[in-house]
Amino acid sequence: MTYENLDAKLVNALLGDGRASLRSLAEELDVSVTTVSNHLSDLEEEGVIEGYTPRLDYDAVGYDVTAVIQLQVEGNALPDITDTLRDHRQMISVYEVTGDYDVIAIGKFKDTDGMNDQIKELLTDPDIKASNTSVVLNAVSENEQFELDVEDT
Amino acid sequence: MTYENLDAKLVNALLGDGRASLRSLAEELDVSVTTVSNHLSDLEEEGVIEGYTPRLDYDAVGYDVTAVIQLQVEGNALPDITDTLRDHRQMISVYEVTGDYDVIAIGKFKDTDGMNDQIKELLTDPDIKASNTSVVLNAVSENEQFELDVEDT
DNA sequence: TACAGTTGATGACGTACGAAAATCTCGATG
DNA sequence: CATCGAGATTTTCGTACGTCATCAACTGTA
Incomplete structure (x- = not known):
């Protein structure tokens, strides 16, 4: 698998709240802030996450x-x-x-x-x-x- | 007028970066952090902004x-x-x-x-x-x- | 070796709150 | 009838405080 479980959970958490802080994500996923930060950077570099937007009505x-x-x-x-x-x-x-x-x-x-x-x-x-x-x-x-x-x- | 204008600019700025900080938005739009915060809350309450998500590839x-x-x-x-x-x-x-x-x-x-x-x-x-x-x-x-x-x- | 966690230091961040400024309301006045 | 302006309301702003992101150096672990 090219991406790990944590990455999937991270993406899913962000789908719930795209402005969630790294800290809250870390707590939710029960890992350290550093880990969240590292994985998030990787996901952005790999192009899995292309950016962040508000959802407009x-x-x-x-x-x-x-x-x-x-x-x-x-x-x-x-x-x-x-x-x-x-x-x-x-x-x-x-x-x-x-x-x-x-x-x-x-x-x-x-x-x-x-x-x-x-x-x-x-x-x-x-x-x-x-x-x-x-x-x-x-x-x-x-x-x-x-x-x-x-x-x- | 000025009011609607600011909201539109705010939305457009967020379309550029959905995780932009209130401070950076405030600087970009030349208003105070509080004003950004207030207008953003209003936009969310009105349902114009329905949430925030990462853009996934x-x-x-x-x-x-x-x-x-x-x-x-x-x-x-x-x-x-x-x-x-x-x-x-x-x-x-x-x-x-x-x-x-x-x-x-x-x-x-x-x-x-x-x-x-x-x-x-x-x-x-x-x-x-x-x-x-x-x-x-x-x-x-x-x-x-x-x-x-x-x-x- | 590669990945995750810890610690500590620093500057940035979000939010609450009271003050200041702008805007609106509406009866009184000329 | 148009204008004025005091008071009320709305909007904006600056400050303060606790939280947050980032970085670096280091430890633990599989």
Whole structure:
């Protein structure tokens, strides 16, 4: 195993509270502060932990509409399209995928008008052969990060 | 005005570093530590900030496959299906949507075999009328949280 | 040898609290 | 009717105190 049990527990503890102090983590995991500090540094260096962010409720700040946009794209234009999408800051996730469509993107908008405007603008690109937009009625769960397995000894 | 502005700046600063200290935030925004503390508490109480998490690279811990699963569901079974999906911890996001399908879910798996097993298990539910799975070839961006608008005076 | 823990020293950190400043409220006044 | 201003409310600030993170040198252990 590339990462140890303690690392998994550490990650899981941080998933519960990303601003927890090293001391509280040390107490929770029953190891020393030094150990927590060392392992955390390692996890960050290895890239397992890429950073820390607040979890925002975009609904609460006026972004009420979420949409899933699927695109069929001319093969050689795929990089351009994905770059364009990524640079739209309201695009939360952009995936190149197998299946009926080539790209699936998830975006957040202040209202349906704003959404329509942005999507229409995107679809002017002649390399987009087909598109399909699904508006989210209810986000049952969103961007949930699940806990890592801890093999108990 | 000034009030909302400070909150937006505060959120944006935290998006840059979710573990930034109140002092460093205070310095960056040129207000006192107390002010940062108060506004942060308010943002948390209002639900704008729902918590703090590390951003995990699931690739780095062995979850190499991401899939977008779309389902057509018998109308009255929708709550059951979404509950089931949400309770699958590997489901990152579960949306009820308009369009050809009723549910779009995004999940992460250790390998394609694991993915197939889980999806097949899901599809045994007789209330699922149709399904469509797209495997992610490349996550151009994922769970990006964009910064809030700051109206400059 | 490699990893975890301990100790101690130092500067940074979070929070509580009272004071100061800014803002709002609303009736009185010209 | 518009303006004023005393008092109330809200917001911000500085200070103080106990806690925390970090580093280094050292010990224990498998």
